[in-house]
Amino acid sequence: MIQLDKVTKTFGNKTALDSLSINLPKGEIYGLLGSNGAGKSTTLSLLLGFIRPDHGSVRLDGMDPFDRPSRTRKSIGYIAENVSLYPYLSGLENLDYFCRIAGLRYPKSKLSATLSECGLPSTSHDLPLSGYSKGMRQKVGIAIAYAKNATVYLLDEPASGLDPAANLELSQLLQKLARQGATILIASHDLLWAKETCDQLGILRDGKLMGEYAALETSIGKLEKTYLDFMKQPDVPYAGDHKK
Numbered sequence: 001m002i003q004l005d006k007v008t009k010t011f012g013n014k015t016a017l018d019s020l021s022i023n024l025p026k027g028e029i030y031g032l033l034g035s036n037g038a039g040k041s042t043t044l045s046l047l048l049g050f051i052r053p054d055h056g057s058v059r060l061d062g063m064d065p066f067d068r069p070s071r072t073r074k075s076i077g078y079i080a081e082n083v084s085l086y087p088y089l090s091g092l093e094n095l096d097y098f099c100r101i102a103g104l105r106y107p108k109s110k111l112s113a114t115l116s117e118c119g120l121p122s123t124s125h126d127l128p129l130s131g132y133s134k135g136m137r138q139k140v141g142i143a144i145a146y147a148k149n150a151t152v153y154l155l156d157e158p159a160s161g162l163d164p165a166a167n168l169e170l171s172q173l174l175q176k177l178a179r180q181g182a183t184i185l186i187a188s189h190d191l192l193w194a195k196e197t198c199d200q201l202g203i204l205r206d207g208k209l210m211g212e213y214a215a216l217e218t219s220i221g222k223l224e225k226t227y228l229d230f231m232k233q234p235d236v237p238y239a240g241d242h243k244k
């Protein structure tokens with residue numbers, strides 16, 4: 001569960017987040033949409049406990065990630081845009097290595113089953129990461145979080161640079177994790193992919209949440225128009241499909 005309550009964060013005289021509130025229950029996927037500089041990475045940094053808000057509160061499974069970083073990071077799977085893994089180790093060896101760092105030792109069969117569960121075919125498990133596509137590396141990143149029993153997944157621009165088939169596989173994997181109870185927050189520029197993947201969508205502009213939408217209840221055309229209108233005229237409220 002992710003709760004941001006009236007969070008404000010400034011860097012010098014720049015307001016990166018302005019009274020941002022997001023309530024994301026367990027088992028749901030939230031797409032945080034916004035252009036460059038909207039405040040998406042700042043939101044992820046707050047949830048990872050790297051920075052603390054100037055005002056407002058941040059809670060992850062009920063805990064403050066800044067005050068209890070080691071506890072909350074245990075439950076977070078963070079998948080960066082370019083997942084950092086060891087290129088000369090295989091998928092299996094990378095998974096084993098990162099599990100051991102987290103204090104977890106699994107037999108090879110369990111590691112292999114985890115990679116398969118996250119969509120990596122068994123023929124790839126023993127191959128070096130240097131031959132993996134971006135989508136496959138992301139799946140290893142997600143497998144690491146899955147093996148650590150993460151309850152919260154934070155993803156930064158996961159769809160960028162993936163082909164349509166990889167995008168679809170990633171959506172399906174994240175939806176499966178959500179059905180199993182994971183809480184997932186995704187920062188993205190990709191409106192269509194986010195709409196197809198997420199339950200809720202929030203549009204962020206200059207650190208302000210301009211609107212929240214239930215993905216199933218809005219069309220991509222309306223979402224795109226709303227997004228572009230907000231980017232041009234931030235104070236014009238959108239009349240339809242509002243979640244609240």
Ligand SMILES: Nc1ncnc2c1ncn2[C@@H]1O[C@H](COP(=O)(O)OP(=O)(O)OP(=O)(O)O)[C@@H](O)[C@H]1O
Pocket residue numbers: 011012014015016034035036037038039040041042043
């Ligand atoms: N450490 C920092 N010091 C100064 N300004 C910062 C810092 N971090 C973020 N900012 C500023 O805060 C605002 C929000 O930045 P943030 O990186 O959160 O946006 P973003 O939505 O993630 O953008 P992008 O899509 O380009 O990654 C920007 O104006 C940025 O320049």
